[in-house]
Amino acid sequence: MTPRSKMNETGASLRIYNSLSGKKELFTPIEAQQVGMYVCGPTVYSNVHLGNCRTFISFDLVYRYLKHLGYKVRYVRNITDAGHLEHDADEGEDRIAKKARLERIEPMEVVQRYTVDFHKTLAAFNTLPPSIEPTATGHIIEQIEIVKKIIDAGLAYEIGGSVYFDVAKYNTTKHYGVLSGRKLEDMIHNTRALSGQSDKKTPQDFALWKKAEPQHIMRWPSPWGDGFPGWHLECTAMSAKYLGEQFDIHGGGMDLKFPHHECEIAQAEAINNKKPVNIWMHANMLTLNGKKMAKSTGNNILPNELFDGSTELLSKAFTPDVARFFMLQAHYRSMLDLSDDALLAAEKGYARLKEGISRIEQLPESQQSSVSLDSYIASYYRAMDDDFNSPILIAALFESIKLVHLVEKGTETLTKADIQKLQETVHAFVYDVLGLTLTSTNEQNSYLDSALDVLIELREQARANKDFVTSDQIRDQLLAKGIQLKDDKDGTSYTLMS
Numbered sequence: 001m002t003p004r005s006k007m008n009e010t011g012a013s014l015r016i017y018n019s020l021s022g023k024k025e026l027f028t029p030i031e032a033q034q035v036g037m038y039v040c041g042p043t044v045y046s047n048v049h050l051g052n053c054r055t056f057i058s059f060d061l062v063y064r065y066l067k068h069l070g071y072k073v074r075y076v077r078n079i080t081d082a083g084h085l086e087h088d089a090d091e092g093e094d095r096i097a098k099k100a101r102l103e104r105i106e107p108m109e110v111v112q113r114y115t116v117d118f119h120k121t122l123a124a125f126n127t128l129p130p131s132i133e134p135t136a137t138g139h140i141i142e143q144i145e146i147v148k149k150i151i152d153a154g155l156a157y158e159i160g161g162s163v164y165f166d167v168a169k170y171n172t173t174k175h176y177g178v179l180s181g182r183k184l185e186d187m188i189h190n191t192r193a194l195s196g197q198s199d200k201k202t203p204q205d206f207a208l209w210k211k212a213e214p215q216h217i218m219r220w221p222s223p224w225g226d227g228f229p230g231w232h233l234e235c236t237a238m239s240a241k242y243l244g245e246q247f248d249i250h251g252g253g254m255d256l257k258f259p260h261h262e263c264e265i266a267q268a269e270a271i272n273n274k275k276p277v278n279i280w281m282h283a284n285m286l287t288l289n290g291k292k293m294a295k296s297t298g299n300n301i302l303p304n305e306l307f308d309g310s311t312e313l314l315s316k317a318f319t320p321d322v323a324r325f326f327m328l329q330a331h332y333r334s335m336l337d338l339s340d341d342a343l344l345a346a347e348k349g350y351a352r353l354k355e356g357i358s359r360i361e362q363l364p365e366s367q368q369s370s371v372s373l374d375s376y377i378a379s380y381y382r383a384m385d386d387d388f389n390s391p392i393l394i395a396a397l398f399e400s401i402k403l404v405h406l407v408e409k410g411t412e413t414l415t416k417a418d419i420q421k422l423q424e425t426v427h428a429f430v431y432d433v434l435g436l437t438l439t440s441t442n443e444q445n446s447y448l449d450s451a452l453d454v455l456i457e458l459r460e461q462a463r464a465n466k467d468f469v470t471s472d473q474i475r476d477q478l479l480a481k482g483i484q485l486k487d488d489k490d491g492t493s494y495t496l497m498s
């Protein structure tokens with residue numbers, strides 16, 4: 001399958017919803033055929049949860065489709081291994097240092113443990129690794145340089161070894177709140193007064209550099225004394241370093257829009273006087289049984305618990321493929337609720353899709369096609385071109401499976417070339433773009449095969465003993481579960497019903 005030649009023939013027709021304008025915009029990269037994309041990565045102080053995974057799977061879809069269209073994509077996704085404090089208002093302990101203190105291990109041991117977990121989990125979900133995965137601690141020098149520049153621009157002040165961004169001053173010439181649609185006056189009106197401990201001029205100011213108290217272990221020397229960078233700074237430093245002062249796409253979960261991304265914009269504007277990012281993309285949250293997924297409330301499932309079924313919240317284990325299919329059945333900007341029923345439905349749907357795909361290569365060939373295959377294929381591109389609409393793409397793929405059944409029945413016909421084209425295109429969209437793999441479900445199918453072999457054997461024995469009550473019971477109960485037994489001269493086989 002060659003990438004869509006349409007991009008070259010008729011110009012790109014991909015539209016992406018830009019959180020900055022609140023509209024879907026025609027995607028035109030800064031440099032023809034190349035895309036720079038930055039996605040905020042995890043803070044590696046605990047196991048990645050399924051909510052985090054949803055966001056990274058959403059951007060994996062974006063990355064995969066851009067690549068499918070033939071773009072050369074540089075995808076940068078960072079690892080936050082320092083500077084992310086417990087509370088947004090620049091207060092509390094560093095999340096990684098706190099975990100290290102509680103577990104009596106080195107902060108870098110915490111970082112290593114959860115970075116490995118993150119990579120392992122994302123690989124299980126078949127997400128592609130980014131082109132560059134920079135860390136905050138690996139870019140302290142770059143971050144200090146940016147702080148110096150913002151001070152030089154008169155938009156930051158140093159106080160007692162910490163440096164804060166002067167939001168009010170910035171807002172006299174620019175708009176702090178441009179991304180989240182907030183107004184500084186409203187923010188001031190709605191904010192509590194500063195606690196006695198804070199040395200900021202106003203609560204809206206945010207830390208660029210924080211003085212390290214004697215007990216703070218993650219510390220670096222700087223012109224303002226020993227300290228550590230503010231959380232928002234790393235993404236400004238690393239995106240500029242690897243993608244330039246202006247780049248195409250910046251993504252992250254919806255919860256990062258404010259203050260994190262707002263602050264990133266302010267920092268970059270302060271030093272370069274131009275908007276750093278053309279398109280801001282925000283992926284929506286995953287909830288569990290209607291409530292926000294959060295570790296603190298216990299309303300949370302870890303990927304491993306999903307894969308091995310070791311949680312009371314689920315009736316059984318689900319493969320990463322099924323979980324990924326479940327997530328892609330929702331548009332990335334919609335909220336998605338995870339529940340046992342929803343996963344069971346996704347499992348059935350995915351089995352149906354795969355079963356349909358497996359039949360394409362055996363379709364009867366005709367001299368002429370009775371349908372326009374190109375119109376089916378165009379519907380896949382239309383879906384993805386409309387802001388990466390994976391649920392519509394999946395619906396379009398099911399339409400093609402309907403066609404497969406019609407061709408099998410002889411109601412419609414396809415030529416050999418069209419059958420091959422259908423096979424290649426469906427494969428490209430299911431495996432390359434949606435990132436679904438057969439592997440895990442194949443393993444599951446081998447278990448299913450073995451279990452059904454046992455039941456088929458028991459049915460044979462019952463029939464041999466003229467115990468037709470039992471043999472019919474086995475057949476009928478399997479049928480009720482969507483598994484149809486078929487007897488022919490070679491013995492008994494089964495099919496999963498759509």
Ligand code: AMP
Nearest residue numbers: 042043051052055252253284285286293
């Ligand atoms: P964190 O490690 O907390 O910085 O989060 C890593 C990424 O996961 C960020 O882009 C978050 O916005 C995203 N995220 C956190 N919780 C959820 C959730 N419940 N659903 C979807 N994405 C989430």
Ligand code: ZN
Nearest residue numbers: 040041235260
């Ligand atoms: Zn970030």
